[in-house]
Amino acid sequence: MITVHHLNDSRSQRVLWLLEELGLGYRIKHYQRDPKTMFAPDELRKVHPLGKSPVISDDGLTVAESGAIVEYLVDRYGEGRLAPRPGTPERLRWTYWLHFAEGSAMPPLLMKLAFDRVASTPVPFFIKPVTRMIAAKAMSTFIRPNLERQFDFMEAELSRSAWFAGDEFTAADIQMSFPLEAAAERAGLDARRPKLMAFLDRIHARPAYKKALERGGPYSFAKD
Numbered sequence: 001m002i003t004v005h006h007l008n009d010s011r012s013q014r015v016l017w018l019l020e021e022l023g024l025g026y027r028i029k030h031y032q033r034d035p036k037t038m039f040a041p042d043e044l045r046k047v048h049p050l051g052k053s054p055v056i057s058d059d060g061l062t063v064a065e066s067g068a069i070v071e072y073l074v075d076r077y078g079e080g081r082l083a084p085r086p087g088t089p090e091r092l093r094w095t096y097w098l099h100f101a102e103g104s105a106m107p108p109l110l111m112k113l114a115f116d117r118v119a120s121t122p123v124p125f126f127i128k129p130v131t132r133m134i135a136a137k138a139m140s141t142f143i144r145p146n147l148e149r150q151f152d153f154m155e156a157e158l159s160r161s162a163w164f165a166g167d168e169f170t171a172a173d174i175q176m177s178f179p180l181e182a183a184a185e186r187a188g189l190d191a192r193r194p195k196l197m198a199f200l201d202r203i204h205a206r207p208a209y210k211k212a213l214e215r216g217g218p219y220s221f222a223k224d
């Protein structure tokens, strides 16, 4: 039986969703973030040295890193579902988006989160203008331009085809859900990119997405 080491309100929601799409049985071991720091509990380091979520255990194996977990599950249990045939142009797009989600889309989103915290962290009043200035500079020179360029690129890609890897829904769409949800929640992705917003509406309407939410517990990016 596959075990998902599931941290509340986290990327591992994607793994639950993938398992629901594949119709596989699985067990969830729940872990709670520290409400102040938002870090995972130390207990998760017993499963994998980095103590991050998602991690799965299956058949004596431990697999971490969401893209690797998606590939493992699709290769082992997909029976051809949720991934285009190897050797096709769609398969190359699939691989691209599977890596893009964590390798390119998440870094500026995480930087935004970090610099928003720098700007809002309580500091002595005479330092405040300096921390605010550093955060604003990072935002205007690096983070915002990268986010906007990526939003434009992803919007254009979803104008080429209904889903990220082509005309069929695949696991690449599941992998792309988290950065897009995060972008809509806290980085200014909005109705100016109608294809991306429609993508979010379409994934949120999928029965397997809803089932995974029921099993995973509260998820702040969930929309009605």
Ligand SMILES: N[C@@H](CCC(=O)N[C@@H](CS)C(=O)NCC(=O)O)C(=O)O
Binding pocket: 007, 009, 010, 011, 012, 038, 039, 040, 041, 051, 052, 053, 054, 064, 065, 066, 067, 102
């Ligand atoms: N690139 C990794 C990122 C893993 C990651 O940072 N997970 C977050 C949850 S969204 C986490 O475990 N945070 C808690 C912590 O860092 O202690 C993946 O996709 O699996």
